[in-house]
Amino acid sequence: MIIPVRCFTCGKVIGHLWEEFTRRVASGENPGKVLDELGVRRYCCRRMFISHVDLINEVIVYGRKV
Amino acid sequence: MVGIEITEKNDTVLALVLRDIPLEFANAIRRAALEEVLTMAIDYVVFYDNTTALSDEIIAHRIAMVPLRSDLAIDKYRRPEECRGSNPPEGCYVSLYLEAETGPQEELVIYSKDLKPQEDPEVVPVYGDIPLIKLGPQQRVVLEAWARLGRGREHIKWSPATVSVLTYIPNVRVITERCNLCRLCVERCPTKAISVVNDRIVVDSTKCNLCRQCVSVCEPEAIELDWEKDRYRLLIESSGSLKPERIFLEAVLQIKTKLLEFQRSFKEVFSGVGGGS
Numbered sequence: 001m002i003i004p005v006r007c008f009t010c011g012k013v014i015g016h017l018w019e020e021f022t023r024r025v026a027s028g029e030n031p032g033k034v035l036d037e038l039g040v041r042r043y044c045c046r047r048m049f050i051s052h053v054d055l056i057n058e059v060i061v062y063g064r065k066v
Numbered sequence: 067m068v069g070i071e072i073t074e075k076n077d078t079v080l081a082l083v084l085r086d087i088p089l090e091f092a093n094a095i096r097r098a099a100l101e102e103v104l105t106m107a108i109d110y111v112v113f114y115d116n117t118t119a120l121s122d123e124i125i126a127h128r129i130a131m132v133p134l135r136s137d138l139a140i141d142k143y144r145r146p147e148e149c150r151g152s153n154p155p156e157g158c159y160v161s162l163y164l165e166a167e168t169g170p171q172e173e174l175v176i177y178s179k180d181l182k183p184q185e186d187p188e189v190v191p192v193y194g195d196i197p198l199i200k201l202g203p204q205q206r207v208v209l210e211a212w213a214r215l216g217r218g219r220e221h222i223k224w225s226p227a228t229v230s231v232l233t234y235i236p237n238v239r240v241i242t243e244r245c246n247l248c249r250l251c252v253e254r255c256p257t258k259a260i261s262v263v264n265d266r267i268v269v270d271s272t273k274c275n276l277c278r279q280c281v282s283v284c285e286p287e288a289i290e291l292d293w294e295k296d297r298y299r300l301l302i303e304s305s306g307s308l309k310p311e312r313i314f315l316e317a318v319l320q321i322k323t324k325l326l327e328f329q330r331s332f333k334e335v336f337s338g339v340g341g342g343s
Contacts, residue, residue: 002120002128002197002199002200003197004131005128005131005132005196005198006131006228006305007228010228010229011222011225011228011305012228012229012303012305013131013132013133013192013193013196013228013305013306015178015193015195015196015197015198016178016193016194016195016196018197019195019197056119056200057200059119060118060119060173060200060201060202060205061119061202061203062119062202063117063118063119063201063202063204063205064116064117064118
């Protein structure tokens with residue numbers, strides 16, 4: 001839904017890399033290369049990026065109305 | 067002779083080769099780095115208002131996973147053993163504050179840098195750009211987060227190391243008289259550690275992961291594989307709360323503290339037997 005703060009498996013902090021990752025991939029860069037350059041080496045952390053679906057933008061309209 | 071050699075070092079990773087340190091002791095350091103070293107992490111979150119799509123629990127959990135700078139805090143705040151109970155003494159907790167609100171057409175991402183320290187400007191998120199919450203139009207979140215020192219064995223959020231591994235150092239020998247240069251081992255090696263240079267098999271043992279596939283594929287049994295008996299490689303990767311070299315030092319200190327504690331209680335038992343006091 002929203003990018004996890006850490007990798008589920010090893011605990012590496014990955015949340016702060018998400019926006020740069022999506023921006024660079026959207027501009028046409030190779031996702032694997034971007035992850036290499038961001039220092040995301042292990043495949044447990046890499047799957048956090050390539051398997052993440054950022055559904056938060058669809059969810060935010062359903063806030064708790066007061 | 068006991069020795070330590072640094073093979074890789076940067077802001078988050080420290081790789082060491084430990085010489086003549088028993089495996090058991092090196093492993094104690096590895097484990098202490100994961101679960102004994104103290105760091106700061108958020109433990110209580112008080113919500114004053116939350117009308118976002120994310121529930122209080124999700125937000126509290128996400129905030130807790132954010133590593134906080136701990137290099138000064140570990141000497142400044144009380145240890146978790148002293149902070150138990152419903153009435154913790156002074157010097158246990160430090161708070162961070164977050165307040166955000168959106169207008170009718172506005173959307174807003176809250177980052178970890180928006181967690182503002184209230185009492186101690188040194189206890190702040192290490193990475194400022196972690197997205198924590200996203201607010202839709204006309205939503206509001208106000209919270210206070212309380213951080214304290216803790217250990218990785220209580221919850222992984224307090225663990226300063228994300229990776230702490232101890233590995234053998236491979237020792238691959240090729241017996242050239244037996245080798246028939248069939249190159250099956252070169253093809254089979256999954257880490258591409260084996261190559262042929264000037265009609266000789268050359269092994270880059272830093273790449274070897276001790277899988278022994280070259281040994282099993284070698285018809286003339288020309289490869290012997292074992293590991294060095296007096297050297298181990300320790301790799302520590304930091305979550306950011308402490309520098310990796312500090313994690314190593316603190317891990318050793320924690321083991322020392324435990325041993326002294328053990329010695330003290332041991333002495334107590336025996337003085338009780340002898341003196342009767």
